[in-house]
Amino acid sequence: MTAKSKTLDGQPVSLQDKWTADQGVVVMNGTQAIARVLLAQATLDRRRGISSAGYISGYRGSPLGSVDTTLWSIARRLESANILFQPGVNEDIAATAIRGTQQLNSVPSARYDGVFAAWYGKGPGVDRSGDAFKHGNYAGTHPQGGVLIFYGDDHAGKSSTVAHQSEQAVAASLIPSLYPADVQDVLSYGLLGFALSRYSGSWVGIKCVNEVAEQTATVELDLDHFQPILPPLLPDVPKEIHIQQASYNPLREEQIVVEHRLPLVHAFVRANRLDGIMIRAETPALGLITAGKSYGDVRAALALLGLDEAEAGAVGISLYKVGCIWPLEPIGIRDFATGQAVLFVVEEKKSFLEQQVAATLINQAHRPWVIGKLDEEGAPLLSSVMPLEPMDIAFAIAARLERLGRLDERMRAQLEALASTSVAANAIAVRRLPFFCSGCPHSRSTRVPEGSLSMTGIGCHTMVALVRPQQALLPTQMGGEGGNWIGLAPFTNTKHIFQNMGDGTYYHSGLLAIRAAVAARVNITYKILYNDAVAMTGGQPVDGPISVATIACQVRNEGVARIVVLSDDPSRHQGNPELPVGVTIGHRDELDAVQQELRDTPGCTVLIYEQTCAAEKRRRRKRGSYPNPPKRLFIAREVCEGVGTARYNRPASVWSPWKLHWVASGRSTNPVATRTTVA
Template sequence: MSTSPVSLDDKYAAEHGTVLISGVQALVRLTLEQRRLDAARGLDTRVFVSGYPGSPLGGVDLEMARAARFLEEAGVVARPGLNEELAATAVAGTQLLAQVPGRRHEGVTGFWYGKNPGLDRAADAIRHGNLAGTAPLGGAVAWIGDDPGSKSSTVPSSCEPMCQSLSMPLLAPGSVAEVVELGLHAVALSRATGLWAGLKIVADVADATATVDLGPLHENVRSGVPVPDRADRGAPPTLVGPASLEAEHDMLTRRLGLAREYARAHGLNRVTHDAPRATTGVLASGTSYAVVLRALADLGLDEAAMDHLGLRLIRLAMPFPLAYDDLAAMTAGLGRVLVVEDKVPFLEGHLKQALYDTGQRPDVIGRELLTSRGTLGAEDVASALATCLGGDRLPRQAAILSPAPSATRAKRRTLPLVAARTPYFCSGCPHNASTRASDDTLVGAGIGCHAMIALDGNGRGRQVGMTQMGGRRRPVVRPGPLHLRPSLHPEPRRRHLPPLRLAGRTRRRRGRRLDDVQAALQRRGRDDRRAARRGPPRRPGADAVAGGRGGAPGGGDHAGAGDLPRCPAGADRIRAAPRRPPGRGEGTRRGRRGDRADPRRPLRGRGATAAQARQAARGAGQSGGQRARVRGLRRLRGHLHLPVRAAGGDRVRPQDPHPPGVVQLRPELPQGRLPVVPARRASRRDPS
């Protein structure tokens, strides 16, 4: 028996046979299949991919980078976005290239990716793009990562209501193989209707790995995906005034109607099994349909048994928009219909509305038997099916799932819990030490692996709330007009630990962030806010906070809050001021890179120039009054005196080529003004 050679590149390069591929890799292959299909049909197109990574699609950008040589050869451009909204704006722009002179190709297909909360954030950009329309040889598809079980998200999610609000057709793959097939249909649907199309990728599909037979896949694609129409639709509307009303009316009537016709013509929503005298129907979409098949197998119901029980299976590959006439035809003659779906009763509501004015009104059952908690499993669906079909009609092996009285129902034995393992930080993770705080410290949590402090709060301070992505440092936790200072003695230091600082950082900056400088100008109360940083140790010249979260001796061992030296009266924190690297500042010719003004220098000494002070004020986003305040403080720097002492060796990273020469104690001035430290420098050996 001869076997063909197997390569790791088969998941992208193979055109026949069987390949091993994951759900995220199937998305990458989808872009390649789209280009190959267009090239086979003689279409000069390209593909553009942009988005923001987030579970369950957190590895899309990484997998795109690994497959770069295949993507470049096929004409696929992948550019991760700064956030979901800007990425959706870039994808919408690919549909406007026909209006730009000097275009190189007939059309560009755009793919956007992000998790369900990212869809909420990008809703305005997608709504504008959907109203403006798509190009006949372009198309725009949104890969939406759904996490109904909150497996790797702070909140569970379901994208159907948002897609309905955006008037965006949604296709729901139920397996890894269907990701490519329905993804190609999504592109063809977008081109044919002028609408964006969504592709719902549930965590169970994105995280799964399966073997896919490419033969039937290519046959279904060649026979099922239509050739796009090259007819020009004209310039997209300018969404201002009456033009927006016309575009909305066209989207809600003509274009959504074209989407329903596409689903009907290509059999996206269909009956997969029909008994000769069917009385009970089961309707599901996406992964829920796969759960139904698993539940039927657990109950021991094959095709013959389903025919005997009068069972009809209905699969909806496009849950929105739905053609009510088609729903009524697929449920005709049934006495009851069980709707299987996660979370909100989306399909259940549409089915009831479709059957409201018809002569036949079967009982629509959904949330009465199925829970809205988490993700539905095969056991939940099997129990609901046993209730609808009758436990006495089921095979013997399904007796345990039959809703018989507790006295006669088989009892399952529950083993005692030997040990519980709570998720914890990885070995060497800096968040393990940087999130530790005393019990009287207020701590806010946020998106990221450091959110695991909510699972084990011992030694992590007093936790107050959890914010969404991008909401770090913004909750009202400091004394202000809404609440008073806690009456604890000693008074606790209010500090936001990394959960509000580390998540969502888009880039790394040297020294303190500019918005932190602005916040320092506006604060009045004392607070212990330390600079947070991800990744490798700071580069030479960056500010290091003593005992903070930036590097520490040993590369990963950070000092806790209890190890901080006590600040004397009049000082609100201790900062380490690094020496300036050689070749920067004084002694350099104008125009060299080393002549750039350092925005931190006006905060440290008398030698700062007026230009440097103005640059620091502009960089911090200060108003005119704040800049005048800085100029006034600069005139007072000669009258200020602050004692200094040598920097402790345990607070300095030995790998830093420019170690701090002195630790300066920062004063607290009235009216929240920016403190200025004199230029006096002391020798490292000077104990004063």
């Protein structure tokens, strides 16, 4: 679709419609839908005569790695809607700021009727923000504000140091969770989530997995008819369901959440049909219960078995889609379970819905079998670890239909075809390990002298654990870099270790780890890899003022005596008056010699390795904001025999912008660097 086009009926259409249209079909991805929820909420409040403002804060990370870039791209639209985007230094500080938006009536001279707020972050950010979440949720929300938590889960661990499933952690803070199955659900659940938060006084979580956050789809906007149902509040509901400025009573706060807010969540979910029966068999036998991504997978599994909705119902299959995965609304589940022989809960990762379903039905006089991760005999059924695929689910459903006597010959034929396809797919499956980008500074900066070891952390540089695993220990959590050496050092004859740390991690929480290492008097060298961008999630800037000189001053003030700066261009730092006295400046070619020197220096030392991310250089050069150096093509004639000679045609598109230099070794030499020390 072009930027300006027309639909089949002649109506103008634009890719900008996702931000401007209140009605009709638009195209957007899951991350853009998060931003659209905020703009839509501002529109709804304005129509209802509510003078509200919006606020969003958090910390980037897959699958929500581009929320900030999306918000920056619509900065003017956010400003015109009174929505403030404030990136968080880290996740828990961002969550605390979100809590502050709901305290609007606790200080005088409020400029708005309320502030609706949203937090975003990935699974590890949920973990580190548990304390902030619980404090904020127990305090409650403003009746014309509301809080959403968009938490990103990387079930497969494909872009994380650990695989994540965060609904248990969110539920531990007694925060309800909605789980969208697609981009349309992100929009719907987002707006319903704000309504639920205002109604119940509770923060509301929205689980976002890769397959939804990164999905692009056509969705339907209909703000004119969006009207959530708010069940009447019972006379005994206290005013404390919403945030109050009152005497501090922690036990009363917990009582309000458990005895009043969570029952209101059940009432809202039931009234607005967030959970619902999608297929009802005339003669129920197998009831499928699922949510989020797995809902789409179950639909795909039924299609693989050759079953549309009518055919699925005819063989006894019913399907229940759960929108609110915690706390599970009990009345709808009990109604769906009536008449079923077996309830099969299909969900990825560890059992979560299944346990709630079982607890809801355990005291029913007539209840079906409840299976999911295990079958009736305790045998494994669906993995609690690996991501589920539609084919896996199709085989599991077919096996249940077989046991119930509902598997017909047509489905058997489908299964045979699926089995042969599965074998062929497994035969060609190849795992490709990630590697440093071409020109990545980490491919050099993460090297250590012979006989030394290093520890990894959060960032692109952690790939050294895949590239050179014999030299690099596995990573800690973000901000914990080097903390494990504090515990390990007293019990080993290894005298020293190197710890890699990205500049983004340093600003996020890493400085505290350096402080701890200084306090513990361990022998460690922090290699702070200053790349001038958060390249792993799209080249965003670090979330605040930071420079090589600032880092050097901060670590010096924390008690680090020996500081070295290495750079691909040392002249950028020579003569810089902002660097503290005694900092040594050198060329990156001196890395090995400098590391050997620091390895023998007692205590905590810091090496700041400064070189801009190669991917970010390419991005900036395309924008004309970074110098474009002379391009040279070096050819090793011993390897590439005959290349460049007259008998070969030169492709103009490759050769014309390059100056060809023949070198015998195929290698270029770097200029000799002179090391200097700030006096």
